[in-house]
Amino acid sequence: MTSTDTPRTATRHTWQRAAVRDLMERVEEFRTAQQVHDLLRDEGAKVGLATVYRALQAMAEADEVDVLRTPEGELAYRSCSKGHHHHMVCRSCGYSVEIQADEVEEWAALMARKHGFTDAGHELEIFGLCRDCSKQQVSLG
Structure with missing residues (x-):
């Protein structure tokens, strides 16, 4: 080369x-x-x-x-966006929202310390139905 x-x-x-x-x-x-x-x-x-x-x-x-x-x-x-964040994702249409979860961050850090872990990371995605898909499901039901 x-x-x-x-x-x-x-x-x-x-x-x-x-x-x-x-x-x-x-x-x-x-x-x-x-x-x-x-x-x-x-x-x-x-x-x-x-x-x-x-x-x-x-x-x-x-x-x-x-x-x-x-x-x-x-x-x-x-x-x-850049930086650490989590997502709420609609199982039906895929719509998603970035969310901050301070309680999760604190809990993850606490669990890491409690069990002797360092440099611990985590991922959290919450799946559900968005407002529009929930309305559509109710109207079909």
């Missing part, structure tokens, strides 16, 4: 990855790679599903998106 060659592990900045990044900045819900792919196709972008997966993984590794595992076991992605 010469000094002008780029290592194969370098992140490529392609229009497809830019399209994924742009979409993620516009959606408020957590979205799976398949959902991101479908949205991009609906907008006319010719992006392969494997490219979407790679782009989302690269964005997650760069802390550009948050990742959570849905109750169904799928990974879902969302552009979020």
